[in-house]
Amino acid sequence: MLSLSFNDLSGAIPKEIGNLTMLKKLGLGYNKLRGEIPQELGNLAELELVSLTNNFLSGTIPSTIFNLSSLSTGMDFSNNSLTGSLPDDMCRRLPLIKGLYMSNNKLTGPIPNNIWQCKELIVISLAYNQFTERIPRGLGNLTSLKTLYLGFNNLTGEIPYEMGNLRNLEILGLQLNKLVGFVPTSIFNLSAMKTLALPSNALSGSLPSSIDLVRLPNLEIISLAGNNFSGIIPSFIFNASKLSVLELGENSFSGFIPNTLGNLRKLEWLRLSYNFLTSSTSELSFLSSWANCKNLKLLDLSNNPINGVLPSSIGNLSLSLSRIFISNCSIRGTIPKEIGNLINLRELGLWGNELIGSIPITFGKLQNLQGLDLVNNKLEGPIPNGLCQLARLSVLYMDGNKLSGPIPPCIGDLTSLRLLSLASNELNSVIPSTFWNLKDILSLNFSSNFLNGSLPEDIGNLKVVVIIDLSRNNLSGDIPTAIGGLMNLQDLSLRDNGLQGSIPKSIGGLVSLESLDLSNNSLSGNIPTSMEKLLYLKDLNLSFNKLEGEIPRGGPFANFSNRSFMGNDLLCGLAQVQVPVCKSGNSSSHRKSRKNTILLGVLLPLSTVFIIAVILAVRYAMISRCQEKNAKQSNIESNMLPQATRRRFSYKELLQATNQFNASNLIGTGGFGSVYKGSFLDGMEVAIKVFHLQLEGALKSFDVECEVLKSVRHRNLVKIISSCTNNDFKALVLEYMPNGSLEDYLYSNNFSFDILQRLSVIIDVALALEYLHFGYSNPVVHCDIKPSNVLLDKDMVAHLSDFGIAKLLSGEESMKQTLTLATIGYMAPGLF
Secondary structure (H helix, E strand, O other), rough: OOEEOOOOOOOEOHHHHHHOOOOOOOOOOOOEEEEEEOOOHHHOOOOOOEEEEEEEEEEEOOOOHHHHHOOOOEEOOOEEEEEEOOOOOHHHHOOOEEEOOOOOOOOOEEEOOHHHHHHHHHOEOOOOOEEEEEOHHHHHHHHOOOOOEOOOOOOOEOHHHHHOOOOOOOOEEEEOEEEOOOOOOOHHHHHOEEEEOOOOOOOEEEEEOOHHHHHHOOEEEEOOOOOOEEEOOOOHHOOOOOOOOEEOOOEEEEEEEEEHHHHOOOOEEEEEOEEEEEEOOOOOOHHHHHOOOOOOEEOOOOOOOOOOOOHHHHOOOOOOOOOEEOOOOOOOOOOOHHHHOOOOOOOOOOOOOOOOOOHHHHHOOOOOEEEEOOOOOOEEOOOOOHHHHHOOOOOOEOOOEEEEEOOOOHHOOOOOEEEEEEOOEEEEOOOHHHHOOOOOOOOOOOOOOEEEOOOOOHHHOOOOOOEEEEEOOEEEEEEOOOOOOOOOEEEEEEOEEOOOOOOOOOHHHHHOOEEEEOOOHHHHHEEOOHHHHHHOOEEEEEOOOOEEEOOOHHHHHHHOOHHHOOOOOEEEEEHHHOOOOOOOHHHHHHHOOOOOOHHHHHHHHHHHHHHHHHHHHHHHHHHHHOOOOOOOOOOOOOOOOOHHHHHOOHHHHHHHOOOOOOHHEEEOOOOOOEEEEEEEEOOOOEEEEOOOOOOOOOOHHHHHHHHHHHOOOOEEOOEEEEEEEEOOOOEEEEEEEOOOOOHHHOOOOOOOOOHHHHHHHHHHHHHHHHHHHHOOOOEEEOOOOOOOHEEEOOOEEEEEOOOOOOOOOOOOOOHHHHHHOOOOOOOOOOOO
């Protein structure tokens, strides 16, 4: 036996290994081996087990390996980058093999039709590949098979009826394929079945309901989400006493939500969302029966026409409940105060209903609550001070109600708050001074209320804010100059207020700004030329004010039309903006600016020495800048798009966006997942990072990346848009970078990458690292800086990505942990 797993081995597998002809077991898994599998492995005529899992191997599997008839324990090549197809006569040549592990590679072609000849097979794991065509009917002859995992491929056709012959089958995973038709009734007769996972296919029909219920005594997981199933929820589910996960969401099930679901005492995860389910009573009696499910952690009934009233018995549900979603369900009446009994709730979503009355003061008991969404109901009365007791609350959405009175001053105590929306209510106070203490808030929306008073200079405390919408209120006074210090701000709307004075010159400091709306106020004076620095500004509306003088011409102003300036009769500028032409004197400064620009363009390329000097100076400046607190460029743009976090993506949406995770959409692979380009029907393009959960460490990598990306935000960090997660699937939806990675530009002959572009990338990466180390309250150590993790957007701006092994440090942890970071013996090549 030769076992060298987990030894950090690198390089290629030596051909000389084929000389160990007496070897029976070979284990080289969990290393950093690269290159192809040598043909010489086929010389090991005594070999019973070969494991090369979790390396970086590529190329096809040598045909000589399939001649090793001695292979009986198994062949494990999972988690590599192997290509090609499996030979049709594989099982004729390997008749004794018990374990076939090929998941997470790039294998193509059909599953061999003669796989039934491997009669000893116990485990078949071919998930996360690109297998096509139908599932072979011969699989039904493998009577010893316990695990069949074919998920995340491109398999088509129907599920073979013969699979009902697999009497010992415990795990069946066919998720995220292109399977159609009915699920054979015979599958529901497999008494050994523990996991039935068929989500995100195109399966249809109703599920059998007249099955002998004792035939599924071991069932623990049923996941059928994201198909086209219809009919009622089948009764065989109710007696599966060991069931812990039931996922029927995103189908067309109808009828009443059964009270008998309360028989499932071990149920932890119940998702029935996006169906056509209703309640047999207006008091939602089924909720009372679920009090027996003492282990329940997730309850999702969203987007069903339930049409009832939340009963007080909701407070009797499991104390283990951490997430409840009963949104868009036509729920009427008031929110029962008993909901405060669910003290371990972390997320509560009741948006899009017809709830009335006030927000219960008992919400103050939900000390673990992190997200509360009550959007688009008919709630009224004041915002209760009890909400200020929720110290962990990070997301609070209450827009689209009839809330009145003041914004409570104690809201400034919610230091964990990141996303806040109170828009479209009837709030009628000044914004409390304590609110501006929320220095870590990312998005605030108070639009369409009756708020009054002026904006204080304390608005400059919101150093990381990305969105500010205070439009359609009664605000007055000047725009504070401190607003120019909000370097991460992307979207600012102060329209439809009574603001006066001039637009402050400091607004040119909003270097990340993409949208600015100051329309319908009483602003006067000139448009500051400092706004020419706002290179990312795409939408500008200064209309219907009292502005005067020349409209700036540089930077983003070349792209704006008259619609940005209408209703300001004293403005002048270029004819294309449809305003009067300015007198010649007003343009002198712009002519001088253009002259300087031309002069710079002539002189700069004349001296290579000068360029090198600039590079060295910038490097020195970057080192110095890292020692300054809150450096001028350290907080540019956000790594999160809070406005997009309101958009939720389902399995089906991600499937459609990536053409069923087709190989043609694959844009990259990493140690724990694959990245696909996704295109939605509204034209939005994203990058979808799918984590391979069967990999050891993948779930931790997902959790780490979520933790980091939700905390940091910067122009030069990749932006997270949303996520999609359940027991079988976890993915991050990220901003799409059309120009690929820095590695593509450094090592490809197809791209031109001149010295100035390289300098720009160096600055971008330095700014990102400066922010991670010094610009956030807890330092972040990336741990994996390399060209493939530096992505380039359409403007060739660099964005640092892949935080899967990052460390988020605090206090005394910093010195202790940073001493163990990085990988010995590896340093990515530089730019020069």
